[in-house]
Amino acid sequence: MTGIRDCSQSHGQRDHHSWRAIAVTLSHRHRRNLTLAVILAIGIILAVLPVSLLPQPWSDVASNAGDDSSRTMPTTSEHPEFTGPHKYEALTAWNNLHTGLGRSILEDGVVTPDELAEVRKAYNECLSVYGMQAKTITDGNGEAIGESVVPIRGSMSGRQQSSIIEQCRTESDYRWLEPLATAQSAEQSTKESQ
């Protein structure tokens, strides 16, 4: 009987040990995952706090569009001496520019296609914050004949979209520099043809 009792005890102890081993394994795995999750959460929070203090470009566009306000760069009596047939348009644009990029481009009185592409990129960045993108419309020969803005994300209404587009055009200086660049380009091509 002693042997029998020993056998049953060892069997029970073996079961008990195996259950404990499973529990310990699960506990270790659970603890490891929990530790990893906590470390990740702390890391994300520590990263989010300073990053949230960084400037968020184009964040005022929606509110400015709502109350129809926009702040231009400070205008003084000091401005470049614009010459040529588009000097008045250039002066008007200079007084309405919103960005340092626009002023640096217009300082020489000429808006080149590359400079216009830079402005257009800023314009598209502004639009992308609100889920839209400007798309150039071309004819059969690949010549640009116009531009349209397409919504890609979000749930903005048509009226909201129009006001945001206008505000982005204004605040990115695309509104003033794009016609100037077009006019200068047309004049240049006329001169070349003559």
Add this chain to the structure above:
Amino acid sequence: MNAAPEKGPGAGGGPPRPLQWVRGHWFRLAIASFTLAATLIEWSAIPPIYPLNFLFSGLSVVAIVLSPFIPRISGWLIIVTVVARLFVLDLSGPNPLWAAYLALAVIGYDSAIPAAVAALLTVTLAECVPVALNTFNALSATWIGMVNYIGMFTLATMAGMSFRWRRQRDEIREQAMILERRQWQLDTLQRNTRLASRIHDSASGGLSYIALTAQRELRRIGDGEARRAERQDWRFVNDQALSVLDEIHHVIDLLERPQAPGLSRPNDSDDPRVEEPFANPIVKTAASPVPESSSSGDTASRQWRRLQSAMREADAKLSHLGFRGTIATHGGPPDDCADESVTEAANLLGEIAANITRHMSPDAGEYHCVITVDNDAIEIMETNPITVRDDAARDDDGGAEAGTLKPHGSGLAMHRRMIRDLGGELNTTAEDGDWILYARIPAHTGSPEPGRRAS
């Protein structure tokens, strides 16, 4: 989500470990690669503008890359970034929906159902917040439009869960097949053991008696020239019986060999040193292949007659070969005694008698066998003096050219296994020059006593 079940590395000769891992996780890698490609293409087309959006999009990309390696943590990290991006009013950057679908599928596959449902609800409710607040970054301007997105989230989760269920079904099927195969091997082994026991108990026992009788006649005839022809006849009989006996032992060995290399033989812990002195069975009673319980008085008397018959047969054979001793019984079988138990007791009596003739000299003393039958069990106790026979003496007795019986060594081991299968026990010991055999066979095979079995 994986087409093949995840397995460990093969033991030599297989593909290298990383390649094997890739083969086992190819689907995870495929969907993570697709999601990563879609996200990076969108990132390059419309990069995130706000720094916070950049941070969450970057975390999302990192989580997508890590999703095949740490799926659950990556899945929840993606969900955190998806929810966090809802509170950053910036629609630039890669579309978070790709990562959200991946996260829901991965969590649906790797986590339990409540966790998968929690992930689904988290994403769904979070995406509903901008709709409720009517902010411009909502997935849809109306609640009706949200139904499509909620359906897509649910489908992604269900896809992961369905892959998980398919994998579980495959695993269960595989385990069932393995169990069925093992059961079949066990059944085959048990059937072979029964066949071996039956051959051992019938043909082998009879041949042993033929050989022993021939050897006895050879000793009785002596070396006289006048009976040379008769001696040659008996020697021929003895040689033939021994030759056929060897073949039968060979067949028994084949039957008792396990068929699958990985299958362990049940009850194979018998000490061969103990088995060595016992060899040849005698009793011709056949074992019943199907255990059956009897309840009538006729059955009890039939069983009792079978036991008595086995006793008389053993006693007659031992007396015929010149052995002296007693076989006594006490009690009687109960009405509901199992036929299998009585059959095994009768067979064991034959085996005991065969071992006495094989390993005990008639001049060494007397054997004593007591059979006690009660309501619970049939107990058999047998003792006999141990005789040490040397081969030279044996050759002198039987003639130098006469063959002798060789111990096969499996007879008592087979009975021990069968008795254990019935829930009983069989022990042998050697004390003070006597062999002592004790066997306890339960009368009711359906209710074995675990305590007794464990001894």
